[in-house]
Amino acid sequence: MIDFPTNLAAVYQRLDHFDPVHYARSRNFIDGGVSYLSPYLSRGFISVPEVYFRLKNRGFSFLELEKFVQELAWREFYTRTWFKLGDGIFQDIRHPQADVLSNRIPASLLKAQTGIQALDLQLAQFPKTGYLHNHIRMYLASLTCNVGHYHWSSPATWMYYHLLDGDLASNALSWQWCAATFSNKPYYANQENINHYTKSVQRNTPLDYSYEELPNLPVPEVLKEEAAFIPQFFKRVSPNLSINTDIPTFVYTHYTLDPQFHAGEQGNRILVLEPSHFDQFPMSPKSIQFILDLAAQIPGIQVYWGEYSDLGIEGIFRDHPINAHFQGIREPYPFLNPDLKGDFPSFFSYWNRLKKFLEKA
Ligand SMILES: Cc1cc2nc3c(=O)[nH]c(=O)nc-3n(C[C@H](O)[C@H](O)[C@H](O)COP(=O)(O)OP(=O)(O)OC[C@H]3O[C@@H](n4cnc5c(N)ncnc54)[C@H](O)[C@@H]3O)c2cc1C
Numbered sequence: 546m547i548d549f550p551t552n553l554a555a556v557y558q559r560l561d562h563f564d565p566v567h568y569a570r571s572r573n574f575i576d577g578g579v580s581y582l583s584p585y586l587s588r589g590f591i592s593v594p595e596v597y598f599r600l601k602n603r604g605f606s607f608l609e610l611e612k613f614v615q616e617l618a619w620r621e622f623y624t625r626t627w628f629k630l631g632d633g634i635f636q637d638i639r640h641p642q643a644d645v646l647s648n649r650i651p652a653s654l655l656k657a658q659t660g661i662q663a664l665d666l667q668l669a670q671f672p673k674t675g676y677l678h679n680h681i682r683m684y685l686a687s688l689t690c691n692v693g694h695y696h697w698s699s700p701a702t703w704m705y706y707h708l709l710d711g712d713l714a715s716n717a718l719s720w721q722w723c724a725a726t727f728s729n730k731p732y733y734a735n736q737e738n739i740n741h742y743t744k745s746v747q748r749n750t751p752l753d754y755s756y757e758e759l760p761n762l763p764v765p766e767v768l769k770e771e772a773a774f775i776p777q778f779f780k781r782v783s784p785n786l787s788i789n790t791d792i793p794t795f796v797y798t799h800y801t802l803d804p805q806f807h808a809g810e811q812g813n814r815i816l817v818l819e820p821s822h823f824d825q826f827p828m829s830p831k832s833i834q835f836i837l838d839l840a841a842q843i844p845g846i847q848v849y850w851g852e853y854s855d856l857g858i859e860g861i862f863r864d865h866p867i868n869a870h871f872q873g874i875r876e877p878y879p880f881l882n883p884d885l886k887g888d889f890p891s892f893f894s895y896w897n898r899l900k901k902f903l904e905k906a
Pocket of ligand 1: 572579580581582583584586587616617618619620623677678679680682683686704705708710711712713715716717719720723
């Protein structure tokens with residue numbers, strides 16, 4: 546079972562052993578050479594430019610890195626979309642989702658009993674691992690939204706809750722991409738596709754149809770039972786904070802947890818975890834513990850469970866949609882090309898411009 550260590554040296558070791566050439570050939574397969582870096586990227590513990598330039602320094606050419614950096618660019622595109630639309634990313638963006646029959650979640654997803662063995666295997670492990678391969682996430686979204694006709698929003702909340710790499714932009718927008726509310730056609734995966742990429746051999750399932758047949762089938766029995774996803778409630782209390790008002794205060798969130806942020810400078814360091822945010826976007830105790838373990842890598846950091854506005858300070862923090870309401874000094878978010886400005890209506894409108902920059906960089 547993949548694990549996600551929380552010390553910085555182990556994260557760099559993971560990055561330094563990653564093979565982007567093998568990745569390009571194998572990433573779609575369940576046992577492919579994926580990087581397992583997303584939990585660190587989502588938490589802002591490492592940044593996309595840092596990953597890219599560290600790989601370049603190992604001598605890889607742009608061509609060798611292209612597939613991997615294109616995936617990293619998806620993350621940037623989604624983050625930019627979040628900056629642009631704010632909470633608008635939690636609504637159907639381009640078109641309303643077609644043919645929705647339920648706003649809940651299939652009970653079979655929660656019970657890991659969809660009848661698709663390759664998915665059930667992953668679903669059963671999911672709360673323990675906090676991770677799913679990209680293809681499994683896509684298969685689940687296809688099954689839920691396009692075969693089961695559930696609206697994407699509740700299933701996305703459930704998946705986000707368990708993911709160690711939970712990122713509201715990558716999550717909501719990937720679900721919306723699959724459900725065709727942020728793309729032009731719904732994504733379907735049939736049993737043959739699942740068998741190929743998960744190396745399974747199952748037949749005669751509710752997905753064992755051609756791509757012509759699949760969109761026109763009635764909802765399979767196994768997806769009919771609806772459930773409400775009820776996240777585990779937890780209440781946190783903060784120890785009393787000690788803030789020295791004579792020195793600056795560096796403010797972190799669970800999306801901007803960079804150990805290099807003003808490292809070595811004298812200052813108060815506070816990780817702000819706002820209950821109002823977690824009420825709306827709950828995360829599992831495992832994910833919260835992961836955040837706290839990453840934070841523990843930042844010397845002197847104090848954890849504050851409370852609203853930023855109640856702190857009564859004007860801190861220094863890295864810009865991110867999660868802290869759009871913070872007052873203080875906002876420092877730039879680390880994009881691969883921070884000078885790339887404009888409106889990017891589609892991923893490829895972003896990627897084509899970024900690619901030109903990276904080829905020359
Ligand atoms: C329904 C659904 C929900 C998702 N929810 C999240 C989420 O909450 N958080 C999250 O980080 N990613 C999410 N993804 C994107 C993607 O599945 C994960 O980033 C990826 O699987 C993480 O594993 P990895 O780091 O080993 O990926 P790798 O394949 O090694 O990719 C490297 C990096 O590229 C980026 N990336 C790769 N694929 C995508 C993609 N499709 N969209 C955006 N960025 C991508 C990620 O930063 C990832 O860490 C979701 C995808 C789908 C289809």
